[in-house]
Amino acid sequence: MPGSPPDGLPRYRLLTGKDDASFCQRVSDALALGYSLYGSPAATFNGEHVVVAQAILWPEHD
Template sequence: MTTIPPDNLPTYRLLTGPDDAAFCKRVSEALALGYQLYGSPAATFNGERVIVAQAIIWPSAKPA
């Protein structure tokens, strides 16, 4: 595995959006690139729909 993310992406990312298939696809694509989930997901309700967040981290950025 490479030590840096592809396409100049940051080592830490917080993905957010409506809890729908598009959000799940974004998380899945990041995992396929080599990112790992970091911490638990979060969810809130904005009065119309559920908004979710998931932190992801590039493996070489994890503390030992």
């Protein structure tokens, strides 16, 4: 995982979405690419379903 994230992705990303298996898969895919979780997840209720957010960060290498 040298250098920058693949495919021109940014170093910092905030993944958001409905709290379901699809969101969990998106986070898992980002971790498999080499991103690390950054901070704690957040959750809210929008009147229909729970919406979650997780920040991820591409690690810096010397």
